[in-house]
Each structure stands twice: as structure tokens, then as C-alpha cells.
Amino acid sequence: MIGRLNHVAIAVPDLEAASTTYRQMLGAKVSEPVPQPDHGVTTVFVELPNTKIELLHPLGEGSPIAKFLQRNPDGGMHHVCYEVDDILQARDRLKEEGARVLGDGEPKIGAHGKPVLFLHPKDLHGTLVEIEQV
Numbered sequence: 029m030i031g032r033l034n035h036v037a038i039a040v041p042d043l044e045a046a047s048t049t050y051r052q053m054l055g056a057k058v059s060e061p062v063p064q065p066d067h068g069v070t071t072v073f074v075e076l077p078n079t080k081i082e083l084l085h086p087l088g089e090g091s092p093i094a095k096f097l098q099r100n101p102d103g104g105m106h107h108v109c110y111e112v113d114d115i116l117q118a119r120d121r122l123k124e125e126g127a128r129v130l131g132d133g134e135p136k137i138g139a140h141g142k143p144v145l146f147l148h149p150k151d152l153h154g155t156l157v158e159i160e161q162v
């Protein structure tokens with residue numbers, strides 16, 4: 029059911045410093061920061077030949093990544109995002125298989141203008157998983 033790896037997300041305490049590291053030290057193509065108020069984060073995308081890295085920083089009150097950064101003050105890998113063809117079909121199958129779909133269970137529009145959902149890390153061996161319909 030899951031397809032390509034769309035992105036790996038890394039939560040960072042300093043978005044500018046992380047962007048500089050990826051641009052200068054690693055020589056990657058790095059986007060400008062984009063606030064995502066519906067998701068409580070600001071994103072920077074790093075374009076790699078085969079996938080993307082999503083740098084995340086909290087935005088506003090009650091950001092879903094705030095506690096993660098408190099627990100990991102230097103930052104760290106936050107989630108992986110897999111592509112699916114049909115997000116509602118994927119959601120229903122994942123629920124049947126015992127995965128908890130986070131939030132109200134309805135897809136939100138993600139950073140690429142496509143529907144996304146998140147699955148609880150405790151049901152996926154300690155990894156927060158995002159699925160994105162492409």
C-alpha cells in the first residue's frame with residue numbers, strides 16, 4: 029500500500045542554523061521557511077535527488093512538535109512520510125490493522141498542497157508516520 033518515501037522530517041531548535049548546515053556544509057538545495065499555521069510548524073524543505081528532508085520548527089501556541097523539542101533540545105528525527113494513492117482507503121485499512129490515526133481522523137492539507145494524515149508512533153515501532161496522497 030505505501031509507495032515512495034516523500035520526506036523525512038527533522039525537528040530543529042534553530043531553523044536558520046539548520047538551513048545553513050544543509051546549504052553550506054552539506055551542499056543541498058534548501059527552500060525558504062514557510063509558516064504552516066494549520067499544522068503549528070514552520071517548514072524548510074531540502075531537495076535531495078531521491079526524496080526530501082523537512083526541517084520543522086514550532087509555530088504558535090500548542091505546536092505538535094513542542095514537547096518533542098523539549099525532550100530533544102538539540103533536535104532530532106521527527107517523522108517519515110510515505111506516499112499513498114488513496115488516503116481514505118489507506119486510513120481505513122490502517123485503522124482495521126490497529127493503527128491509531130491522529131487528530132480528528134480526517135486528512136488535512138499538508139505542505140505540498142496534498143492531503144495528509146498522521147499515525148501514532150506507538151503503533152509503528154516508535155516512529156511517527158505521515159501518509160500523503162500523491
Ligand SMILES: CC[C@@H](C(=O)O)C(=O)SCCNC(=O)CCNC(=O)[C@H](O)C(C)(C)COP(=O)(O)OP(=O)(O)OC[C@H]1O[C@@H](n2cnc3c(N)ncnc32)[C@H](O)[C@@H]1OP(=O)(O)O
Pocket residue numbers: 037064067069071082084092093094095096105106107109130131137138139140144146148149150154155156158
Ligand atoms: C507541514 C505539514 C505536514 C507535512 O505536510 O509534512 C507536517 O509534517 S506537520 C508536522 C507536525 N505535525 C504533527 O506531528 C502532527 C501529528 N503529531 C501529533 O499529533 C503529536 O505530535 C503526537 C505524535 C501525538 C505526540 O504528541 P506529544 O504531545 O508530543 O507527545 P505525547 O506525550 O503524547 O507522546 C506520546 C508518546 O509518543 C512518543 N512520541 C511523541 N512524538 C514522537 C515522535 N515524533 N516520534 C517517536 N515517538 C514520539 C513520546 O515519546 C511518548 O512516548 P512515551 O514517553 O514512551 O509515552
Ligand SMILES: [Co+2]
Pocket residue numbers: 035037082107109158
Ligand atoms: Co511532514
